[in-house]
Amino acid sequence: MTTRIIITAIVACGLSAAIGYLLLPILRALKAGQSIREVGPTWHNSKAGTPMMGGLMFILTAVLCLLVSIPAMTDFSVFYVLALGLCFGLVGFLDDFFKLKFKRNLGLTSIQKALLQMAVSAIYLYLLYRADVMTCDLYIPFVNVVFHIHPIVYIFFAMFVIVGCVNAVNLTDGVDGLCGSVTVPVMVFFTAVAIAMGKYDLALLPASLVGGLVGYLFYNWHPAKVFMGDTGSLFLGGIVCGLAFALDMPIVLILVGLVYIVETLSVILQVGYFKLTHGKRLFKMSPIHHHFEMCGWKEIKICFVFSAVSVVMCAVAWFGISGWLG
16 A cells, blocks of 8 residues: 555656646746736746746646546545645635736735635535544644544634635745745655555545655746646645644644744734834745845755755654554
8 A cells, every 4th residue: 555655656746747848838828927026025026927827737636646546445535635625726726817817916805715715614624524534633742632622613723724724835835946845745744644544545645746746846946937826835735734634633733834834923923013113024024935035045045944844843743643643
C-alpha cells in the first residue's frame, strides 16, 4: 500500500508538469493575466500579465490520481476532502474570473467570499459527521488528551477554523513559489499520518498533491511563469483543513500551519496597529513575506526560509502526535 502511495506522488509530479505544459499556452491565449495590487511592492508591477489559475495543474492532477485509484479503494471518505477542496477552489475560480473580467485585482467582495466559504464548510462538516468519518473529539497533541465537544459547538468551532485557515493559505500566495513550497511539507506530513493510521486511501490525496505541487513549482518558481490564483490557493486551504478534520486532529493545524498563521497575524497586527497609532506601521508591509522583501530578502530566500520553518513545524507536529499514533 505504501508503494502505491509513493508511486502516486511520483506520477502526480510528471502529470502536473505535463498539464502545465499544455495549460500555459491556453492561459496566455485567453489573456488570463494577473493584476498586481496597487498597495504591493512596486517591483511586483513587472509581474502584471503573468497567467493565473495555474492551480488547475495540481487540482486536475489530484482529481485524476484519485479517479484512477478508485478500483483499488476500500475507503471513499477521501472524496469528502477532495470535494471540500474543489468547492473552495470553485469560490477561488469565481474570484479569479471576476478579476479577469473586470481587469482588477479584487474579485468577489469579502462578504460574498465569507458567505460562500461558511456554507461550504458547514455542508462538509455535516456530511463528515453524518458519515461517521469525523467525531467531535478534540485531540490535544503532546499530552495525548481528548476532549469530547458537543456536535453543534464543534461544528461552529470547525467552521471558524476552516474559513480562517483557508484564507490564511490564500494570504501565503504572495511571492513566486511561496505557497506551493510551504504546502509541500504539510502534505508530506498528512500523507505520513494517514499511512500511520492505516488510512491508505486517504493518504493518496496529500501524496498526489506532494507530486502535483512539485510539478507546479517547475513553472511557479522565481521568476514565475504562472500563478496559482485564488483557484489554487483556496483549493489548497480546503484540502489542508479537510485532511486535519478527516484525521480528527484539527489542533495540529496550529503546528503544521504556523507559516499560514503568522502570515494572517501579520495582517491583523498591521491593520490594528495602523488604526491605534493613526497611521504608523508595525511592519514595512504585510503580509509578512512582503516585510522581508522590503528588508532586502530575495523571493527565493523567502521561499527557502519559510519552507524550512514549515518542515521544522511538521517534524514538531509529528513528534507531538507520535504517542497517539502508537
